[in-house]
Amino acid sequence: MKRINHADNIISAVESGSVGSRLTASWRRSLNKHGLDPTLSHAPRRFESAEINDRRDSMGSFMTVATPKLDQLFQMVGQTGCCVLLTDREGVVLDLRSSDGDAATFEKWGLWYGADWSEEAEGTNGIGTCIAEARQITIHRNEHFLSRNTAMSCMDAPIFGPDGELIAALDVSSCRADQTESYSRLISGVVAQTAKQIETEAFRAAFPKARIVTSPEERPEGAVLLAVDSDDLIVGATRAARRVFGLGQGGALTPRPASDILGRDTTASALERAERAALKRAIARSGGNLSAAARALGIGRATLYRRMGRLGIDVA
Template sequence: MTSLQSRHIDNVYSIATGTALADPAASLVHKSWARCVREHGLDPTKPSPARILPAQEVRAHQQQLEHFLRAARAGMEDIYRRVADLGYMVLLTDAEGITVDYIGNPAWDDQLRRAGLYLGADWNEAHAGTCGVGTCLIERQPMTCHQTEHFDATHIALTCTTAPLFDHSGRLTAILDVSALRSPEARESQHLVRHLVSIYARMIEDADFLRSFRGHWILRLGTAYGLVDVAGELMLAFDEGGTVVGANSGARQALAENPLGREVSQLLHIPMDAIWRLGNGGASAMPFAHTVLLPGGGEYHASLLAPRVRRAAAPAPDIARPSDRLPPLARIAGDDPAMQQLLAQAQRLVDRGIHVLVEGETGSGKEVLARAMHGASRRAAMPFVAVNCAAIPDSLIESELFGYTPGSFTGGRAKGMKGLIAQADRGTLFLDEIGDMPMALQTRLLRVLSEGEVLPLGAESPQRVDLAVVAATHRNLSALVAAGRFREDLYYRLCGAVLKLPPLRARGDRRYLIEAMFNEEAAAMRPGARLSDAALQRLLAHAWPGNLRELRNVLRLALALCADGTVGAQDLQLPAPSDSAAAAAVPSAPASAEAGAGDGGLEGADELRALLQRHRWHVARAAAELGVCRATVYRHMKRHGIAPPQRM
């Protein structure tokens, strides 16, 4: 150990254990030294070499940032071109301090690796002590850790300048670091580097923001009139309805309130028409001297960027990407009191970190409600991943949900597969028909919910995931728990809040739903089509055992069959009104029956065989009568050894 290292250790120990740190003006570095000793339990007299993670663990950390790495890499390459000749290298860590990308002079690889300026290096303050990355993760502001400001004596030759990177919801995502093995002794020599790192951190954030919201309108605000079209300091992404779904760091800092979920016109006190005109004429189209006065103060010029990708006509059944249309909560119901109360509860649950369980009959709109909650949340621009736990075969559900690493099993993809849970990271995971999830997987799902991490098949270490979870079922989960067919601890994890969707026949806003759904389907299939009064009355009188799903199918078929663009009563494929009225009078299956059967009456082999025979072995019709999906019927047929006659 050199004399310089020895003096450094004495200085760190003296300050870290002293009383001067109670002064609010104490430097970030000295506060960090105290944390290292008092909270992390680090000993300055025991320097340790750089900690480099195995390649497999590094890949797991990279996968969690894969959506962000492309924009970050472009920024890293550009800043490296500007500082390489001065002896600097560039690295990027995730929010845990693990280096997931780096650029340095290949001739210095051995030195960089020994110093920890290398792929896989762990710069978390709890392990590495005071350093640019680890301390920046805690302080969340640009900073320089120069030479003897490092806690560990093995790092005192380094100079490291860092800046935090946040996503559009304000979550710390990564750290950008520019470091050098050697530098001038004066700390002031790093001022220009610090300024450069801060600029590139914002550029990377904004590039990722523009990528994430390329399917939305983006309002850019800047103090420089001539640069606002290319360098908006404040950016707000909003949908066609004018609702803000994303804000960059500049906007979150400049606005006194959380902008997400607010109307952009109300937030900025600008008429929506004036904002739309920006899309046609640029900044010069803005009236009132081309400026926007923010509520908290500050004068900005404005520019509007139109969506750069077309939105899908219909969302995919499994994963909704950021550009998909998401129904606002207010639009999924009319004036039905029960639904209005439910939607008010749903709105209050958004962004509260509470898992939600939606109960309701098959086809009653459980996924529609889940998508609307996702669209109203801060996660709206991130994936909405819907998983039907009953529709995935037992043999595939584990790999589909959790993913797998390369070579995990025969027949798997050569590069492995990212599971549906990991795909929902930072977004919403919707678990439909959760009551049909096999018991073995319920244990693994419980770990995901309790620990916030997922372990792919074949992997040695878990991956962190940040999820909003909405589960749905048409069954009585508490009865399944009592019967030993659903884990009690998982049940209580899922039902942080329970929303009970009423069936369509019990809703007082049926007219609103029928007309809204008809207009939606007509716009896609036959623009200009209308619904006759006779057809409307027939639809209002029907019992709707299949709920909203049945209603949509009936309307689509009627639109296809009507001859002159007017849907009449004769175009509706519905049972006779007398049959419909009789069906409406039949109460739904009692809870006791469901508790005894567990699957809508599928427990007994004789009952199931009789049901299938009555429907001439048409599984879809039998499933519809029971209110379950076909996969559930097939599962119970297999359990009881029941096969159609032609297979016997």
């Protein structure tokens, strides 16, 4: 019986003509739209340091916000044969973490600074397909389009910027042959959570003078955050908030009265209730330490006192 190799399996699945899964759709894009050959053997294209620096600079303060989160994520997965990568919206690696013992393997595979992991260049892969489909994804071994990438497992999550547009992808890739799909799913959850944390911190940093109102509603795609200025106008919204309140998917946000978006009842505005809930959560998490709660909210202690007084929260 003829043995079906990886490339044959890819081509057969694409040429079958069936609608298939999202994975098959990505394989089809790789083969037909991007014109890639699954037997392609050369390493990913890598940009020089100057290009990498330009790309990092173009992202402004985002990289500063992301750096400590990359460190924290690597502390959790670094000893399991995994590396942590952060790419821009085009799939170019701008930052990474790997152990000294695994670094040579990851660099050989192209999981390194400046490498282009877009779907257009590498076919179906964690980074590129995450960006192409703007969703959390795991590409495990033979799910990769190129045969040379089937030794790795990649767990990825998109990161959306303060304007709601995709700004980066967060990746954890494993070089261990014994890594199971169930363990990959476990890591995938940590990657998604870290991506949401980066997105939240970047949003807060983008609106330093606004008060940030957090909805108690949890959304799988990220935190529901609104930035409200001193005139009670909503001047910013996360991607999840844009979806909840019908503010469009991305781009510049036209300032709108908070009361128009959130509505009012006979006792207090929904905005005030959401803000009160956000303050109480921060105070509870800090064990009643108002200075710590203010820091967590990104405001000064005096500002916290004023808001507590306005919202009827007992300072004592």
